[in-house]
Amino acid sequence: MTRIAVSGAAGRMGKMLLEAVERDEQASLAGGVVRPDSSLVGADAGELAGLGRLGVPLVGKLDEIIDDIDVLIDFTTPTLTLANLALCAERGKRMVIGTTGLDDDQQAALADYAGQVPLVFAANMSTGVNLSLNLLATAARALGDAGFDIEVIEAHHRHKVDAPSGTALMMGRAVAEALGRDLQKDGVFQRVGHTGARSAREIGFSTVRGGDIVGEHTVLFAAEGERLELSHKASSRLTFGRGAVRAAHWLMTRDAGQYDMQDVLGLK
Numbered sequence: 001m002t003r004i005a006v007s008g009a010a011g012r013m014g015k016m017l018l019e020a021v022e023r024d025e026q027a028s029l030a031g032g033v034v035r036p037d038s039s040l041v042g043a044d045a046g047e048l049a050g051l052g053r054l055g056v057p058l059v060g061k062l063d064e065i066i067d068d069i070d071v072l073i074d075f076t077t078p079t080l081t082l083a084n085l086a087l088c089a090e091r092g093k094r095m096v097i098g099t100t101g102l103d104d105d106q107q108a109a110l111a112d113y114a115g116q117v118p119l120v121f122a123a124n125m126s127t128g129v130n131l132s133l134n135l136l137a138t139a140a141r142a143l144g145d146a147g148f149d150i151e152v153i154e155a156h157h158r159h160k161v162d163a164p165s166g167t168a169l170m171m172g173r174a175v176a177e178a179l180g181r182d183l184q185k186d187g188v189f190q191r192v193g194h195t196g197a198r199s200a201r202e203i204g205f206s207t208v209r210g211g212d213i214v215g216e217h218t219v220l221f222a223a224e225g226e227r228l229e230l231s232h233k234a235s236s237r238l239t240f241g242r243g244a245v246r247a248a249h250w251l252m253t254r255d256a257g258q259y260d261m262q263d264v265l266g267l268k
């Protein structure tokens with residue numbers, strides 16, 4: 001049994017993660033963490049997630065349960081994720097991190113902590129998206145320097161706070177690496193006014209926000225006379241939750257280091 005706790009348990013992903021852990025026969029739900037001042041502190045994690053009473057009370061601080069867990073799953077905010085990681089590294093606890101929107105310094109800090117504990121960090125835990133990274137690299141090598149323009153288009157719910165999505169950036173990086181391009185230089189994240197014509201090397205990003213869209217990503221390869229689109233559409237957050245639980249089990253036999261979901265799925 002892998003004893004798993006969920007950080008940000010009251011969030012959109014937090015509740016899904018509680019369900020994914022509870023549904024997994026090889027995992028036991030060892031706790032859920034909410035804000036210290038939340039009225040949910042002391043409430044039952046199962047009731048929060050609509051699973052009925054599980055006898056697992058929600059706590060306001062990770063410190064209260066950390067000794068009784070094997071893995072912390074964290075899909076929250078960059079600041080909270082790094083604070084939790086500092087504590088997990090100190091106590092030798094593994095982490096699965098799905099939080100997006102980390103800046104360069106935050107990503108460097110995360111990489112430093114990975115020297116102390118095993119962790120999986122991925123902007124998307126779904127099987128389809130992680131497989132698509134390989135397909136995208138193949139398509140980019142075949143088409144990217146042969147007259148095809150590359151654009152990444154993503155759509156998410158109205159509550160999402162970071163843009164472009166972590167997945168869109170990951171897809172853009174897969175394409176850029178396959179073509180020897182650099183997103184810092186070749187990524188175009190905004191077009192407005194008289195932009196001039198598109199350059200051949202640029203990789204464009206477009207963001208849609210609205211309603212309850214769970215997460216949709218398309219990479220478009222557009223030439224004169226034809227276009228190829230590789231799309232992934234998530235219709236339930238449970239797909240991310242299941243991936244995170246799979247990553248938690250996988251981490252149990254790993255040494256300290258930073259891994260991603262392609263490592264977990266054996267796609268490298």
Ligand SMILES: NC(=O)C1=CN([C@@H]2O[C@H](COP(=O)(O)OP(=O)(O)OC[C@H]3O[C@@H](n4cnc5c(N)ncnc54)[C@H](OP(=O)(O)O)[C@@H]3O)[C@@H](O)[C@H]2O)C=CC1
Nearest residue numbers: 008010011012013035075076098099100122123124125240
């Ligand atoms: N890797 C993947 O596969 C996926 C990644 N994500 C990423 O996961 C993250 C969370 O997404 P989502 O669930 O939609 O967001 P939510 O805002 O619904 O959830 C975040 C949770 O974290 C809590 N939280 C934030 N700061 C603190 C704090 N300082 N102390 C305690 N709790 C805190 C929030 O509490 P409160 O509500 O009180 O603010 C909330 O419950 C995002 O970065 C998103 O991009 C999402 C889906 C899939």
Ligand SMILES: O=C(O)C1=N[C@H](C(=O)O)C[C@H](O)C1
Nearest residue numbers: 100123124160165166167215
């Ligand atoms: O915030 C979300 O909801 C999602 N975020 C992730 C991202 O930024 O790529 C993954 C997924 O698309 C849902």
